[in-house]
Amino acid sequence: MADRERHPMEAAKVLIPEKGPTATQALTVAIMFPLGGLLLTLAGLTLTGSVIGLVFLAPVFLLFSPVLVPAALLMALAVAGFLASGAFGLTGLSSLGYTLKQAKGVVQRGPEQIDYGKRRMAEAAGQMGQKTKDVGQAVQSRAEEAKRT
Numbered sequence: 526m527a528d529r530e531r532h533p534m535e536a537a538k539v540l541i542p543e544k545g546p547t548a549t550q551a552l553t554v555a556i557m558f559p560l561g562g563l564l565l566t567l568a569g570l571t572l573t574g575s576v577i578g579l580v581f582l583a584p585v586f587l588l589f590s591p592v593l594v595p596a597a598l599l600m601a602l603a604v605a606g607f608l609a610s611g612a613f614g615l616t617g618l619s620s621l622g623y624t625l626k627q628a629k630g631v632v633q634r635g636p637e638q639i640d641y642g643k644r645r646m647a648e649a650a651g652q653m654g655q656k657t658k659d660v661g662q663a664v665q666s667r668a669e670e671a672k673r674t
Contacts, residue, residue, distance in 0.1 A: 546554075586593060
């Protein structure tokens with residue numbers, strides 16, 4: 526019972542490391558803390574500027590919306606088309622590269638792979654034949670039991 530009833534400071538000592546931070550860790554914190562604060566300040570200023578700009582430009586967007594909405598849709602579709610074509614092109618090139626790499630690999634070590642594949646197929650066929658035989662025997666024994674009853 527005495528083990529469980531420790532002083533709260535002893536429990537806190539377990540959480541605090543005995544060694545202090547290294548010089549590298551201290552330097553990292555000293556450099557990154559102000560940099561993080563600066564970036565956070567810039568993010569806040571950007572958000573404030575965006576909100577102010579939206580407040581002032583909302584009436585202009587409402588006035589020109591019959592022109593802006595179709596133009597924005599057209600631009601969005603054009604950008605999506607260019608991105609999709611780029612993605613399809615990269616996918617095609619990577620597929621061709623993969624196919625060529627595999628073709629070169631098969632030519633270099635083809636006979637061993639073909640023999641290995643044949644052995645695996647023969648093993649799989651043997652296993653499936655054994656399973657089929659076992660299932661057939663089980664069905665036959667159940668049918669015979671059903672006839673007896």
